[in-house]
Amino acid sequence: MDKTRIESDRDVILSVQGLKKNIGRKTIIRNVSFDVRAGEIFGFLGPNGSGKTTTIRMLVDLIKPTSGRVLVCGEDVNRHPELALRYVGCIVENPEMYPYLTGWENLEHFARMQEGITRERIREVVDIVQMDKRIHDKVKTYSLGMRQRLGIAQALLGSPGLLILDEPTNGLDPKGIKELREFIRKLADSGMSLFISSHLLSEIQLMCDRVAIIAGGEVIAVGSVDELVKQAGSYTLWQFDKPEAGLRLLEGSGDVAIVGDGEHRIDEALLASLPGAIVTVMDEESIPEWIERFVAAGVRILAVHKTAPSLEELFLKLTEGESVG
Amino acid sequence: MANLLALIHNETIKVWRKKRFAVVALVLIVLIPVFVYAQMKIAQNNASKFADWRSELQQRITDNTNALSSERIPEEWKRWRRALVQQLQYYLDHDVNPNTPNAVTFTSSFLENSVSLFIPLMVLAVASDLVSAERSTGTIKMLLTRPVRRWRILLSKWVTLILYVSLIVVATVALAYLISGLAFGYEGWGEPVFVGFEPQGSDIELGAVHAVTRGAYLLMEMGLVWFSALVVATIALMVSVLLRSTAASLVTMMAAVISGMILANMASSWHSAKYLFNVNLDLTVYLQGTPPPIEGMTLGFSLAVLGVWGAAALATAFAVFTKQDILA
Incomplete structure (x- = not known):
């Protein structure tokens, strides 16, 4: 040592x-x-x-x-x-x-x-x-x-x-x-x-x-x-032809968190390019399964997008961790 | 650690390449002919009016004596005129022409007239942005992050300033001599001029009066002008350290120099004003033997006041420059 x-x-x-x-x-x-x-x-x-x-x-x-x-x-x-x-x-x-x-x-x-x-x-x-x-x-x-x-x-x-x-x-x-x-x-x-x-x-x-x-x-x-970037986490954005149906499916599952409008800090430009997208936090590995599930349910996927972690997110994580610990 | 000579080399190059000295030289080259022309007109006028210089001198003495009896002239002016009359009388008595029109006398009187305003302004052109320009352009961040202690950088700037002040004084004299020589001829170095008139109250003490050559007289004037210019430059360096903007430091210094000139002309009853540096700038009055702006001022006194101001300014500049945070 x-x-x-x-x-x-x-x-x-x-x-x-x-x-x-x-x-x-x-x-x-x-x-x-x-x-x-x-x-x-x-x-x-x-x-x-x-x-x-x-x-x-x-x-x-x-x-x-x-x-x-x-x-x-x-x-x-x-x-x-x-x-x-x-x-x-x-x-x-x-x-x-x-x-x-x-x-x-x-x-x-x-x-x-x-x-x-x-x-x-x-x-x-x-x-x-x-x-x-x-x-x-x-x-x-x-x-x-x-x-x-x-x-x-x-x-x-x-x-x-x-x-x-x-x-x-x-x-x-x-x-x-x-x-x-x-x-x-x-x-x-x-x-x-x-x-x-x-x-x-x-x-x-x-x-x-x-x-x-x-x-x-x-x-x-x-x-x-x-290591730090891993802590920051990222969002997965889904864009469907019928957003309501997609949302219902996502909400039905326990391991996907839906993030409301004011609760994330995703770049405005990105959101504008994916109108009506649903913002979620989910395990990266489950994305292929989810795609199959949507296809099976007849919900057509227009786009799936994983965001890059941003500094703001990382700050939130770090300062949250501090206040909890 | 870089040696001081290399740092001075840097600073000298920067001032030169900013074309500061070129501007000063240009101003001189434009202005001096104007004064030479004016002087030439006066000489021609006098030549047509008077038979020789003696009758001209006699006329000036009479004019000034007449003016003394007038009620409307303030006491300070009378004092000044009385001294002048005595001097002129001395020249007449000793059969010496005080104003032969030649390049050397022109240069002398040009220096006497420029010491309290013109020379300081030209010095400020170099001194005012020596530090503040590095700040306003941001180059100070490069300059102060090199492995050199800050006091060495400021010292190199001050030494550079001394060099340029000397250059400005020498250039002023050289250009005045060369240009006026075209009109008046380059003679006159050996002509006598009287020094040692000592203003004592309302009278002039003649005991110590003796003759020196015009050349020696000019050299002494240059020394005095150099010293007062150096003090102005040093104070400007301090202001340039204290104030971030070049414009602010230039305006501050110009205001100080000009207000000194106004104060000196008010020849005030405010006696403690004599401790201000800016009323002491005209050191040539002691050589000319005319009464100083405020009673009780002597050459030694003025040199001491300027010296103290210069030293204090230099100490302040070093103390601030070596400690200050470069925030933006």
Whole structure:
């Protein structure tokens, strides 16, 4: 037991311990603790206004915590930013660079702020983000996607062990998001740890190994993404040609729960595409049997749809569990 | 840890590429010819009216003496005129022309007239957004998440500011000299000018008066202008740290500088106003020997007041910048 503990400690690249932040009289962050291990993609999930950005800013010394500490590779970020931040590359919110300088000049600017970054390294990161064609143009001529890539290039300059990206998919088109996801995976495979924040569970699900969920300034769960998603549960939507008949059949069974209109948080767009659909919670494996049963009863099925678990649902589950336990 | 020189390199490049100095130079190149032209007209006018500079000087002395007997002129103005008359008389007595029209005298008087408003405004063009622009564009998040302590970043910004203030003073002098030389000729470095007039109450003390060359005089003026510009720049740096928006910090500083000029002109009976930095900006009055805006002010006093304000502003800027949370 002790031995594994020590080993996992050595693997921890970012350790956040009991962070708390008051602004004025208000407590913005109550209690945030988690560890990010070497080589993993760690998600940081929470709705807007939950304290995500404030926490991220405390990770990189933009905001001083009221209490608690942040260790990167064992160095305290607040006390020794000049040591701790050597291991960190980050983009907080949007990748803002100097618009009146070229991409290359921006990279030179940030390279000068850390010892040991050579011209070769700058050229390398430009290649990594595939910006070589436009790197000598002024940043004000760049598209958002290119700024994003330049931001990542800047973050990679110091060959950091930890890359922090705050809502990296914001404003990107689907193609850009897909590329970014692949890129992040590639970085993780090369041994880098990544810390990625998002308010979308699906994003985290697609990208991350482990996740911390924050709500109301508090981390309410830390664990592997798969486990947490399983907890969230999902709905099965049925659309029939004769909804009344279908509903009667479903209601007749004990192991299907019918969910009324106001009781779920399913995306409006999805509901609109399945008019008159009946929302149920049921065992995934029983769906084929149910289909046979409807067919036998002469109720024709127009569509069956299983929803992806949403962050809101997961929150409900997690906070319910807390109040019960 | 990056060395300070690299950080200063960064800051210098940013100010340069924002074309702040280009704007300052452009303003000078447009404005100086206007003043040169005005000065030329005055010189031509005087040349046609007076036989030589001695009769012109005598006329000015007479005019000012006559004005002194008028009831309608406030006491502060009279004091100023009395001092002027004494100075002019001294020049006449020693057979020295105080206003030979040449590039060096033009540059000198251009500096004297720009020290309390024009130079501060140009300095503000560089200083006011040094920190606030990083905030409003969001680049401060990149700047402060690099492995460099915050005080080093602010220090590099301040050193850069010193460099640009020096550059602005030198450029002002160089452009004024070069442009006015086209009209007046580039002579005049060796001409004598009297310094050491000491305003004592309503009189001027002549005991310490001695002659220096115009060149040395200009150099001394440059030093004084540089110091007062640096203090304005340092205070602007503090305001730029305290206020998030560039516009707000620029307006605040302009209001401070302009109100100082107004206060100085009111030559007020409000004596404690002399502890404000903005009435002390015109350090060249002590060199010229004209009475200061408020009685009791001396060169040493003004230097000390400006020094204290500058040091306090710098300390505040560092204290706030190293501790403040970057929330948005």
